[in-house]
Amino acid sequence: MSQTAKQVEAGAAGHGAEPRGKRTDAGEATYLVAIAEAIWEEMERDERVYLLGEDIGVYGGAFKVTEGFIERFGTERVMDTPICEETIMGMAVGSAMEGMRPIAEVQYADFIANGFDELVNVAGKYHYRSGVPLPMVVRGPSGGGVRASSFHSQNPEPWFAHTPGLKVLCPAFPSDAKGLLKSAIRDDNPTIFFEHKWIYRRIKEIVPEELDFTVPIGSANVRREGSDISIVTYGAMVHKALDAAAELEHKGVSVEVVDLRTITPLDTETILRSIEKTSRALVLYESHRFLGVGAEVAATIAEDAFQHLDAPVMRLAPPNVPVPFSPALEDAFLPDVADIEQAVDRLAAW
């Protein structure tokens, strides 16, 4: 492995290895910068929006997403809490009931398991039972590929996508991250925004600067048009899928890549339209295979697009084991471009 590669590996798991910095001169923003911009702009725009979480204030967050926020917005709107995720979630609910618009950070998405009950039993059910809206966002870095092992690499979205009353967002690009987060902050429901730490500093693009730029919750996006096979995916896997699609084009296979962006409510229409067109579906996802997000996507295709299918609905996802640390194991655990190409080949040959 090259020295620089090693540097990246170290930096990668190294939480906020460097301060997040700003946009490039070309006006490009990383995914991390885009997220910071979304929060900053909404806090400027709406006095009711405030942040709570661990080490988000003076320290600026483990990944430095909120660096500089406490200086601008003060300790009342940027609240450093103790390590008590259940109570962080409960506080978000209680303050949302009183008309505030909390954004709670979990330092890693993995720690959302420590606030699980207040989220699923209080937040998720509350409006259905009482009619009281809960405008709250829970956000945190999810996903693997950064050598952070099984407590700092999980994809918790399936737990919450199954749970009634929560909206679950998993953007793959800086613009989508910014636009969806703004939508989430303006939404009147409990919304869970899973950032992907592998993407944070790796993906850059020109991101809209209009203060009212938003991306609607519940709409998937066809990232790449194709006619032979649809890869339905989200999060970091979108980037792997696009790389694979480029490779496959040389082999003369035309791949369409659908980026879900929102997990719940799921945009089944866009998914089905793509399958109608290609008649072949590869469902690619990073959450464990068994009952991961792709299980729902595949089941939906099998039920509602059956007549259009020319081949089995294929799934490609990590096995149901904890995310391993060793580069040798994590590389085997995560689907990579080669795995995707192989799957597509098998599907095309069907």
Place this chain on the structure above:
Amino acid sequence: MSQTAKQVEAGAAGHGAEPRGKRTDAGEATYLVAIAEAIWEEMERDERVYLLGEDIGVYGGAFKVTEGFIERFGTERVMDTPICEETIMGMAVGSAMEGMRPIAEVQYADFIANGFDELVNVAGKYHYRSGVPLPMVVRGPSGGGVRASSFHSQNPEPWFAHTPGLKVLCPAFPSDAKGLLKSAIRDDNPTIFFEHKWIYRRIKEIVPEELDFTVPIGSANVRREGSDISIVTYGAMVHKALDAAAELEHKGVSVEVVDLRTITPLDTETILRSIEKTSRALVLYESHRFLGVGAEVAATIAEDAFQHLDAPVMRLAPPNVPVPFSPALEDAFLPDVADIEQAVDRLAAW
């Protein structure tokens, strides 16, 4: 609604409305009695087995499953804990590491959300990371249909079936409950045993009395043979499926009913064999539709039995909303025999 019906409704949600009682003279055991027998026999057999949970001792458990146990086994092996599910799960892990075989009761399966983190992050991952076996069972009453609303009616199995390292069991019959629970207690892995409270006192059958009677974990069971359509289901829905199948027989539709019994590890072989035979699949489940257990089952069929399918893989499950209280709403929420018949008709007509 008839007076007796009302009595049942009250009794039903009324936790342990009456003491669980014993087998009938005919030697039949209810599901609840069968579960109590399994625990009792294993405690007699293996000194390392002990119970911990809330109100399981002097009171005998909210549903009276462990009534009489503390008199027989004493306070050391029947431990009444405070209300601290995270710590109950952690204690189970710690004592299992030291060679004991804890059986932790959650008073309702719903409260497993309050011990979620220790289960998924400690118990589920521990053996994979350390090689230390954790022979522990977590058991509790799940499911709806008893007018107990959204905090006492949930089906948490999808959360844990998605989580690596846990085995998840959901028996539908007294014999399977007894045999699977004995297997779970003898298993060296963290196992979650979801009982169904609607079944507790409603379903009786002759249950084997041999002390070494067990039902293997990971094997589904074809409860009813049929040739036209397979209903793949588990838990309380098995009983609804069997009733529907009987009805449908009169209409000349031959329905096969597959009872999963174990959710993870899932017996895909039995499922696929049934689909090969009938070419039509209705996946019926009580956990919310979106990413409920049936999503994985349907996705598996769509991927591995595609060539045998003559119709879409259909799913029938409750919507993703909290389990409502009002009989009018809960009846609309849960799939019933009529819903199943309709679904089968549509599938047969396809």
Place this chain on the structure above:
Amino acid sequence: MTTAMSSQTGAQGGPGEFAGLTPELLVDVLYKLKLCRYFDERMESLYRQGRLPGAIYSGRGQEGTHVGAAFALQHDDSLFVTHRDLSAQLTKGLELKRVMAQFWGRIDGYTRGRDGNSHIGDWQGNKTFTVVSMLPDSYPVAVGAALAYKRKREPNIALAICGDGSTSNGRWHEAINVSAIHQLPVVWVVNNNGYAYSTPNELEFKVATIAERAAAYGIPGVRVDGANVLEVYEATAKAVAKARTGGGPTLIESVALRWRGHAGHDAAKYVPKETLEDYQQNKDPVQRFERLLLDKNVVDQQQVDDLQARIEREFTEGYDFAQASPLPEAGDVVRGLYAEDGYWSSEPGRAGGTG
């Protein structure tokens, strides 16, 4: 619950005899006490007759805590309780007839039939949190509400009630700890009835009182006789005033026995017969207060009888209202999950008939 009870005096009145309440208010307290007691008794008998769907969770014997604590709140103060504390919500202002509609799963219930019995709340009308079963999940939520009052410079406070059982749970610790760090306007009330369901205090914690645990959070803790509604009211009123004026949280342990089991099916055999009798005969919060007002001539027997008659009339009206209230529209089961579908901001569908 020997330990828990030992330090109880059961003395009447307390400093300033009537805790500064006017005769009108004292009569109102008596009315609430008698109403809650009557409602609790009647609903239980309906449950026993199999005429109620679902479960019931009696708070009988604890009305002193429920009424005393809730009576110390202003309308805009918020209340966060458990399934045990319906009497506190009735005191805060919930309408009997809509409460009863909820028990029968009717559309006019506060949750529109989505939840039942004391899993109830009326945030829009009376600032009470809709009860969540998980204990004590409302504690962290109360912290959030109190945080909002402080941030918005509003004079309101939040009051949360749980039982002794909740004190062994991590959320209880976290919530009180955070409220202390930020000196939030919240009052923590714990109803210590000696048992968590069937589990005695000795198996819940190793300390003699819950009040003394306040020191671990750097906040004041007081212990009051839950059978003495005025003592509870006075301690709560003090804590409320302190919280309202920036003085931060207070922990109040109110000791009183739950006369009935955890839920309708629980005969509470785990409570020694003598303990129960002692409470029923000597520590009945309703009886004691009625006696006090009669002895001190705040009310005469006629007024008491009129109150009772009014309560029974209101119960019958509530019962009839509930029975006449339609069931929810079956098709609406999928509505109201998210705020934007408008289910909760529009008139709900009502199924024909009364089910």
Place this chain on the structure above:
Amino acid sequence: MTTAMSSQTGAQGGPGEFAGLTPELLVDVLYKLKLCRYFDERMESLYRQGRLPGAIYSGRGQEGTHVGAAFALQHDDSLFVTHRDLSAQLTKGLELKRVMAQFWGRIDGYTRGRDGNSHIGDWQGNKTFTVVSMLPDSYPVAVGAALAYKRKREPNIALAICGDGSTSNGRWHEAINVSAIHQLPVVWVVNNNGYAYSTPNELEFKVATIAERAAAYGIPGVRVDGANVLEVYEATAKAVAKARTGGGPTLIESVALRWRGHAGHDAAKYVPKETLEDYQQNKDPVQRFERLLLDKNVVDQQQVDDLQARIEREFTEGYDFAQASPLPEAGDVVRGLYAEDGYWSSEPGRAGGTG
């Protein structure tokens, strides 16, 4: 962390000067202290050079607590720590070379490459729990182990270490509470370094010390100077003996600064420069103890130099061992989830090469 530190004396030795340790053992303590310090420094520099995958969590400055507490344990006693406390596991007996193999994700690491850095443990060999990140998830697990010792009438005890940050978490409350109710053989050690990651004590709790919180559980609480390894050892040994003889749990608050940030990337700017300097110059647990042994002629400079040379040799050997250790077999990623597949009871596959 002014409050947290104010009551520190920093006095040497303590009652019975060497806490009853023989010269041999004292030298062993010094060896552990210097080994942990050297390991911590060298691993950080390798991390900075980008030569380590993943993260590192330095415990530098807290070796007094780690070594002092772990040194008070018998082989069969169990140890439950966090990612911060690798030095405690090294003291309990983990092999340096296998620890280093773990840092590089190699098959000879204690987790066979399944986890990294200080997310380590060796239950089979040294009775240490394999670290779980979630704080403080090992506290409830330690309760379970202690429960097993009591039930099986075994003389062992469990000792758990966490940081001040964990004390605001519900699990901390639950675990200590249950251990007190049943007087379990467990010792609770909290390393108060004044900060939870970057969050100061003032934002973690409203009390002056963590030790005083023990009263809320009905157990003794003591506060010691974490820079004084003998003081930590003595307090822990006392608590261990008490627990072992049925005396129940003790809470020990050990105060010492973490010299580095939470993880390799954290420059810990939130710690005042003066505080850090004060600790490094006046409260270095390794330096202080080495000085003490030199001053009291327990060791001479030559012995100290030999120790240092031995440590550096061991580090180099460990490093070479780790680099030579193969990576795990990629295909084994799906094995060892459940006990029955035999992965952990058989020799693991080793990928060719050294990755």
